[in-house]
Amino acid sequence: MDQGDSMRLSHFLTLQRGKSLFLPAHGRGKSLPNEIQSLLKGKPGVWDIPELPGFGAPTCFDGAVRDSQNKSAESLGAKKGWYGVNGATGLLQAALLAIAKPKDSVLMPRNVHKSIIHACVLGDINPIFFDLPFFDDRGHYFSPDYSWLKSVLEQIDRKIIKIAAVVITNPTYQGYSSDLKPLIKLIHSKGLPVLVDEAHGSYFSFSEGNKFPKSAISAGADLVVQSLHKSSIGLVQTAALWWQGRIVDPSIVDKSVALFQTTSTSSLLLASCEASITAWQTNKGRNRLRMIIKNAENISFKLRKAGLPILDNQDPLKLILHTSSVGINGINADSWFIDNGVVPELPEPGTITFCLGFSDHRGLISILKKKWNQLLSSNLDKDCYPPFPKPPFSLLACSEISCLSAFRAPSQMVTLDKADGRISSEMISPYPPGIPILLPGEKLDQERIDWMIYLRRFWPEQIPNEIMVVS
Numbered sequence: 001m002d003q004g005d006s007m008r009l010s011h012f013l014t015l016q017r018g019k020s021l022f023l024p025a026h027g028r029g030k031s032l033p034n035e036i037q038s039l040l041k042g043k044p045g046v047w048d049i050p051e052l053p054g055f056g057a058p059t060c061f062d063g064a065v066r067d068s069q070n071k072s073a074e075s076l077g078a079k080k081g082w083y084g085v086n087g088a089t090g091l092l093q094a095a096l097l098a099i100a101k102p103k104d105s106v107l108m109p110r111n112v113h114k115s116i117i118h119a120c121v122l123g124d125i126n127p128i129f130f131d132l133p134f135f136d137d138r139g140h141y142f143s144p145d146y147s148w149l150k151s152v153l154e155q156i157d158r159k160i161i162k163i164a165a166v167v168i169t170n171p172t173y174q175g176y177s178s179d180l181k182p183l184i185k186l187i188h189s190k191g192l193p194v195l196v197d198e199a200h201g202s203y204f205s206f207s208e209g210n211k212f213p214k215s216a217i218s219a220g221a222d223l224v225v226q227s228l229h230k231s232s233i234g235l236v237q238t239a240a241l242w243w244q245g246r247i248v249d250p251s252i253v254d255k256s257v258a259l260f261q262t263t264s265t266s267s268l269l270l271a272s273c274e275a276s277i278t279a280w281q282t283n284k285g286r287n288r289l290r291m292i293i294k295n296a297e298n299i300s301f302k303l304r305k306a307g308l309p310i311l312d313n314q315d316p317l318k319l320i321l322h323t324s325s326v327g328i329n330g331i332n333a334d335s336w337f338i339d340n341g342v343v344p345e346l347p348e349p350g351t352i353t354f355c356l357g358f359s360d361h362r363g364l365i366s367i368l369k370k371k372w373n374q375l376l377s378s379n380l381d382k383d384c385y386p387p388f389p390k391p392p393f394s395l396l397a398c399s400e401i402s403c404l405s406a407f408r409a410p411s412q413m414v415t416l417d418k419a420d421g422r423i424s425s426e427m428i429s430p431y432p433p434g435i436p437i438l439l440p441g442e443k444l445d446q447e448r449i450d451w452m453i454y455l456r457r458f459w460p461e462q463i464p465n466e467i468m469v470v471s
């Protein structure tokens, strides 16, 4: 097709999409920091510079970027920091490769983001999975608490599995969070480093002292990755990695960041990393954040009062609407909302999650009340779903062969119902949320197949009927 026949990408970007309750959290520019708005409104492209002397890049020894990273790290209580222009994805991968060597095993939760598994393939690292508490009324994992993690670590000790590091995802995409400090203390008592994927919780570290869960930095994590476009006001792809403590060698982190970094880091994105951190550190910024949180809590309170099934979580900027409680598949509800002028962030079988982000949402309460009532009236007589089946995982599990061997092995396609006993050579991971339900190297059994077939009813386009297995 001629390029002229289809919609040009630049035109696509200017389309109105309805009420945006999706990420990035700057709300289509509305809450971008003033200095980034001025840059973008000024002389077009003047800000697009390479790694000029004096400016530098995230892994340069000196320059404005290095200085800014140091200042940001210090302001958040970390010892060192790196900005990233390939999202939390790139920095999580760098961080994992900094704490684990090829063939090492790393303990990680079942709700780990798929970028971590990609890093396992790249670095020939073996994931050892621990299962998580599960809410069967909505089909979500919850974050582990101290006693949960303690039993996981006891099993590791009993089975004499040697692990090199632990990864924790906190908060989750839906805004669930647990008290990280005791978990990190427990992991440190075993002499192990902790990497926290705080992609969805950057702003927790700008609101210390509020009633929020503690940020991973203040809870003592050795490495913390934040997605600044998901949970602050950065442009898409902005992220940060923070280092502290005595267990991880920062020079290895530095080398590892360079492995995953373009040699032409976008100067606009680097400026956006800095601005999305400093914006909250002035009195005006702190007050603004307090107002944003207060308004979000008010939205949630009023919607509940009006009868909308909003679920409890620990992040006020994430509103989870429990659609399966009235018999509606969250993925269908998502399409319905989009067709009706409201664009959510995260559709799942039992829920949709709206991300309020950091912009003003005047009028949202009445819009959501009205839309919800319309959705209900077009879906009459639906009963609450039965409980979602618990994912068929034991408390601790490792793959049959390494992710890398499975990824590289000769493979063939088989239909799911014929895959019993076969080893997967691919990752199946509905996106969003990007939490893998099958990994390269895992052996399928009938229970897993039945569960995947069950999930396929909700996610037919994301979970294929045929999968690639090792020949």
Ligand SMILES: Cc1ncc(COP(=O)(O)O)c(C=O)c1O
Pocket (backbone or CB within 6 Å): 086, 087, 088, 089, 090, 092, 113, 115, 169, 172, 173, 197, 199, 200, 227, 228, 230, 237, 238, 239, 432, 433, 434
């Ligand atoms: C828990 C979690 N970690 C990491 C990422 C990756 O973030 P980014 O899009 O900034 O690469 C995501 C993205 O959805 C996520 O949900």
